[in-house]
Amino acid sequence: MERQFPVNLPEGYVEFFKNLESFENEKEINLKNKCSFEKYDLLPLLASNAKPLLQLKGINIEEELYKEIFLDLLSFVAELRPETVPVMNTLRENVDELNFPAIIDEFIADDSAYFAKAAEELGVSEELFIFVLDHSLRPFLRIYASTYQEALANDEFQSWNLPTICPICGSKSHFSRLRTNDGRRFMFCDRCFSEWEARYLQCIYCGNNEPGSIKYMSIENDEAYQIYTCEKCKGYLKTYDERQSGKPTDLYIANIETIYLDMLAQEKGYTNHDFGINK
Ligand SMILES: [Zn+2]
Ligand SMILES: [Zn+2]
Numbered sequence: 271m272e273r274q275f276p277v278n279l280p281e282g283y284v285e286f287f288k289n290l291e292s293f294e295n296e297k298e299i300n301l302k303n304k305c306s307f308e309k310y311d312l313l314p315l316l317a318s319n320a321k322p323l324l325q326l327k328g329i330n331i332e333e334e335l336y337k338e339i340f341l342d343l344l345s346f347v348a349e350l351r352p353e354t355v356p357v358m359n360t361l362r363e364n365v366d367e368l369n370f371p372a373i374i375d376e377f378i379a380d381d382s383a384y385f386a387k388a389a390e391e392l393g394v395s396e397e398l399f400i401f402v403l404d405h406s407l408r409p410f411l412r413i414y415a416s417t418y419q420e421a422l423a424n425d426e427f428q429s430w431n432l433p434t435i436c437p438i439c440g441s442k443s444h445f446s447r448l449r450t451n452d453g454r455r456f457m458f459c460d461r462c463f464s465e466w467e468a469r470y471l472q473c474i475y476c477g478n479n480e481p482g483s484i485k486y487m488s489i490e491n492d493e494a495y496q497i498y499t500c501e502k503c504k505g506y507l508k509t510y511d512e513r514q515s516g517k518p519t520d521l522y523i524a525n526i527e528t529i530y531l532d533m534l535a536q537e538k539g540y541t542n543h544d545f546g547i548n549k
Contacts (some may be wrong), residue, residue: 279530283423304335308330312421322437329378333370339401342401345358354505373403408461412463414439415463433468433469434475437464439459439461441462443460445458445521446468456468483499493514503543504541506535508532
């Protein structure tokens with residue numbers, strides 16, 4: 271059954287991201303046979319460095335494979351969003367000038383100045399430029415991250431104390447789920463699809479856990495989709511509570527669909543403390 275939304279979202283908004291997710295899933299399946307990544311003993315590395323794996327070890331992506339996905343994505347975005355055609359065309363015309371290994375490195379380093387300058391030189395919107403670079407990278411990151419999900423889900427994994435940062439790819443997460451059988455909270459990374467545990471009643475931004483200062487709200491008749499707020503730092507976290515329906519959902523789409531919860535939280539003066547490009 272199609273989910274009904276409590277507010278009207280811009281036309282085609284959710285559909286665009288659903289199509290994008292299908293596009294990326296397809297690319298990931300095709301890539302699985304073509305690329306492999308070195309595997310590391312994750313938990314000791316994270317415990318001793320307190321940095322995401324990607325920042326510690328980098329990722330070795332074959333330039334031609336990335337370029338192929340990048341070009342396909344330009345066509346995909348141009349077709350679904352005709353207003354982006356001029357930018358997509360410019361990027362296609364300049365594709366041989368783009369230094370993809372450097373771009374991937376700068377992306378991992380979250381160097382927004384690099385992308386601002388590159389976009390300006392190309393004469394394209396920085397936001398769109400980063401969008402297509404980011405989404406071309408995601409199928410690779412998901413293959414890279416998939417090996418580590420068991421280690422992250424392990425109860426022994428207590429060493430990660432940066433709940434808003436994906437321990438694998440370093441993206442910021444603003445979305446979590448409460449697991450159906452025990453209500454434990456797992457953060458979700460929409461870039462590489464990793465999940466890692468965070469405390470149920472503790473602010474993921476400032477660590478506050480004073481009784482009564484972490485609250486939650488939801489919209490009537492839509493109780494599975496919640497916002498947890500912190501009175502101390504005014505942070506908010508969107509959450510899907512599996513216990514309401516008894517079943518999991520596609521967290522990538524749930525995050526997109528619940529833009530109305532971001533609007534609601536921000537209207538009430540809360541923030542997701544977002545900045546930089548890895549969000
Ligand atoms: Zn990630
Ligand atoms: Zn807080």
